[in-house]
Amino acid sequence: MSSYYFSASPEKRIISSGKQFLLNQVLCFIKKHRIKATILAILLIAYYFCLPDPLFRTPTSTVIESRNGALLGARIAEDGQWRFPETDSVPKKFEQCILHFEDAYFYTHPGFNPISIGKALVRNIRAGNVVRGGSTLTQQVIRLSRKGKKRTYFEKVLEIILATRLELRHSKKDILRLYASQAPFGSNVVGLDVAAWRYFGVQPHQLSWAESATLAVLPNAPSLVYPGKNQEKLRIKRNRLLHKLREAKLIDSTTYQLSIAEPLPQKPFPLPRTAPHLLQRMAREHPGQKVRTSIDPALQDRVNTIVKQHHEILKQNEVYNAAVLVMDVHTRQVLAYTGNTPTDKKHQKDVDIINAPRSTGSIMKPFLYAAMLDAGELLPNTLVPDIPTRISSYTPENFNPEYDGAVPAGSALTRSLNIPFVRMLQDYGLERFRDKLQAFRLRDIDRPADYYGLTLILGGAESNLWDLCKTYASLASTVNHFHETSSEYYTGEFAEPVLKANEKAGFGTVSRQKTVFDAGSIFLTFQAMRELNRPEGNEAWQYFDSTKKIAWKTGTSFGNRDAWAIGATKDYVIGVWAGNADGEGRPGLTGVTAAAPILFDVFDALPSSSWFDMPYDELVEAEVCRNSGYLASPLCPKTTAWIPHSGQRTGPCPYHHLVHLDSKRQYRVNTSCTPVTDIIAEPWFTLPPLMEHYYKNNHANYKSLPPFRADCFTDGPVAMDFIYPREDQDVILPKNFEGTTNELVVKVAHSKPGTTVFWYVDDRFLGQTRTFHEMAIIPREGKHLITVIDEFGNEIKRTVRVKK
Structure with a gap:
């Protein structure tokens, strides 16, 4: 014997001896009865593998829930049944009801109940037909998994064998969950979760004792006592079960009396359709699964109501579709997802506009503005030309067909002027800007720069509400993170938004290098977008509470086919699209008139946000020209402004010149006609002729250069x-x-x-x-x-x- 045998305690030596003896007996049996041992081994292997895994392969409904578990919607399973994915728990009330109605000894039997089977067999023989069943809940789970099998004695024996195997594989709680998930409840309703919604309009854990008892008796004869038919039979079965519960002291007399007085369900309730277009999306991405989303149910209901109200207004102009997306900037979670209006099939009510590519209009102008600030090629109020422009064969026009001559870049963004931005794009570089957009992962902008041309900035490209909101949220988050991390960035800032409650956006790692634009350029862009008086066609915006600080931008595509409005705060981004899904344009359909009112109604439904923290480490205070917005030259009237560090590379003001005037300041002179001592040198703000022509019409204080006095010889440049x-x-x-x-x-x-x-x-x-x-x-x-x-x-x- 080994040394272990002698060193072990007496109890361990006895156990070891017993195991050795048993092993010897088994080996001895195998040697003497090889055939029987082989048959037994085959039977054991067959028994081990006799139960399919998984037990049920039936298709299930796609189900979406809100972040707190409220049902948002469900799509019927492929086989036409309302069958939710397997439930994760069985409510206590339903558990007690089903055990007292079907299987009182569920927690003590090994999968079958010999006594119940014996009683059922005697009674059925005496009656000459099947009048009583002796199946346990475990056997019923097996029968449900073997749907379509005839109820014969051989099938009953097979059920018993499989039931014992199921008891060895799963716990009692798991078996109860399988039953609750697969039991039939009449018509095409399968499973407790959907039955609770269809018959009582609540979640299973919200069921009363009477409702739980009603559902507990339904699987016993679902075709006979389908709610709405055979009401008296259903009532008798339910009340008999409630009486059992009272006898078992699970409910008191008062609860019993109240329960039997409760009405029975008459017809199925419709399932919630709170986010039907999100359900469409999840049915594609996670078919047949239950998905707990990031949706805030109260906000989703409010957004749905707002969209419905505006739909009633928009359809008077034959505009039938709109969509709204709300994101949390900090977590990048989607809080509300309304993919369309409650219109009809004729007007494409089932189209999910949030993911549909549409012409962007002016909604991408802030990206170019931020890009030029970031590159040091523009300052916030640099004058840019707003004059009649023709580039090759392309002639851009402002929404309002007038010209300012010259306009501050920030004002051009605020007013959404087209000509200045086309000229800015030409200066910045079309290919270069296309590369910047690629960093945003706008999946519908997938063509080379030459394909779009300069129309890229005015809606020559298509994008979708999902990607655009993601980009605005990423820009807002860049400024937030820069402040939170003490002037650092995240490498994965432009991450995909999150739709599942248990997922988190992957922002990557902290880096000193900017992701796309620096925080200062983004902050200054948002500052320009924060202006409230946003005329687009001479409409003055008057509907918004000016105490709320929001950076927002509208856009209108060519032909008035698409109306956009996207707003960003420190905490939220909201995107709105309005128009017709079939692309039909309508007069008066603009971002300001159609999309912006929806945007601000949704912002009113959200908590107020403070303004972005200024990213001081990415900005510098500089002297700029009060008239031109360029860095101030010695001739400029000066003011101070915050600019990006890269903005210090821009040139000084090109529009201020030193001119020589006579003593009365009426004429320009030179030494050919006036002594040097009589010449007055004075700085003068002068624009090129075409810019000047339009600029002075809108700026009464602009003074053209005085003419040279007639007796002066001039050879200076003219234009x-x-x-x-x-x-x-x-x-x-x-x-x-x-x-x-x-x-x-x-x-x-x-x-x-x-x-x-x-x-x-x-x-x-x-x-x-x-x-x-x-x-x-x-x-x-x-x-x-x-x-x-x-x-x-x-x-x-x-x-x-x-x-x-």
């Missing part, structure tokens, strides 16, 4: 440019009521007042002008070359095509 028509423009000359063709009025701006200019059309002299440089002509139909020459020999040309 002139066409105001109208634009290059290669098609000009239509209509006829008046008398049948006479209207004139084409050509306009030119000249930098030197009082200069004489000479006009030619196709080398034919027309005349000259001195003060106001306008010339009316009636050219023949076709292509013409207009030439203008000033008295100093400067020349400009323009080609137009005339149509009558």
Whole structure:
């Protein structure tokens, strides 16, 4: 014997001896009875593998719940049954009801009850047919898994064998959960979870004793006592069970009396449809599963109501669809997901607009603004041209077809002016901007830059509400994280939003390097977007409580097909789209009139947020020109402003020049006509001729350069440019009521007042002008070359095509 045998305690030596003896007996039996041992081994193996795993392979419904477990919606299973995924627990009330009705000895038998089987067998033989069953809940689970099998004595024996195997594989609680998940409750309702909703409109744990008893008796004869039919039979079965519960002292007499007085269910309740388009999405991504989402049920209901209210207004203009997405900036969780209005099938009510690619309109202008701030190619109030523009064959127009001449970049963003942003995109670089957008992972912008051209900034590309809200939330989160981490960034800032309650957004690791844009550029962009007076077509916004601090942007696609509004605060991002899912445009459908009212109604449903913390480490206070927004030169009137560090690389103001005036400051002079001692040098703010022409119409305090005094010799640079028509423009000359063709009025701006200019059309002299440089002509139909020459020999040309 081994040394262990002698060193072990007497009890351990006895156990060891017993095991050795038993092993010897088994080996001896196998040697003497090889055939019997082989058969026994085969039977044991067959018994071990006789039970399928998993036991049920039936399709289940896709179910979505809110973050606190409230049912948001469900989709029927592929086989046409309402069958939720397996329940995770069985409520105590239902458990007591089902045990007292079906299997009182459930927790003590090994899967079958010999006494119940014997009693049932005797009674059935005496009756000559099956009048009583002796199946346990375990056997009923087996029978449910073997659906379609005839109820014969052989099948009963097989059920018993499989039931014992099920008892060895699963705990009693697990078997009870299998029964509650797979039991039939009449019609196409399978399982306790869906039965509680369909018959009582509540979750299983909210069922009363009477409701639990009603559901407990239904699986026994689901076709016979389907709610709404055979009411008296159902009542008798339920009350008999409630009487048992009272006898077992599980309920008192008062509860019993109240329970038997409760009405029976009459017809199935419809399941909640709180987020039908989110259910569509989850049915694609997680078919047949129960998903607990990040949705806030109270907010989702409120957003649904807001969308429904605005749908009633929008459809008066034959606008039938809208969508709203609400995200938490800090967690990136989706709090509300309303994919469409409650319209009808004719107007595509089932289309999930949140994921549909639509023309972006102006909604991406803040990205370009932030990109140029980040690159040090723009300051917040740098003047950008707003003048008639033609680039190759592309002629952008503002929503309001007027020109400011020059406008601060931040104001251009606030007012959503198109021409300044097209010119800014040309300066920044189309390919370069396309690369920046790629960092945002906007999946619908998947073509090369040349495919979109400069229209990219005005809606020439398509994106979707999901990706755009994700991007705005990521920008807001960049500023938040920069403050929270003491001036650091996260490598995975532009992470996908979260739709599941148990998931967290992956922000990556902390880094000193910016992710896409620095926090200062984003903050200044949000500052510009925070302005409230946002005219787009001369509408002044008056519906919003100015105490709320929100960075928001609207957008309208070409042809008034898409209306956008996206707003960001420190805590939330809300995105709104309105329009027609089939792409039909409608007059008056704009971001301001259609989407923005929804945006602010949803913001009113959220807690107020404080404004973003200023990222001081990414900003520097600098002296800038009060007039032009550029870095101040020595000639500029100065003011201070916060700019990105990269903004210090921008050039000084190019529009302030030192001019020499006479003693009365009426004329410009030089040493050819005035002694140096009598010349007054004064800084002057001067814009190029075309910019000046429009700028001074909107700025009464703008002063054009005084002319040179007549006795002065000048050889300084002069400039002139066409105001109208634009290059290669098609000009239509209509006829008046008398049948006479209207004139084409050509306009030119000249930098030197009082200069004489000479006009030619196709080398034919027309005349000259001195003060106001306008010339009316009636050219023949076709292509013409207009030439203008000033008295100093400067020349400009323009080609137009005339149509009558």
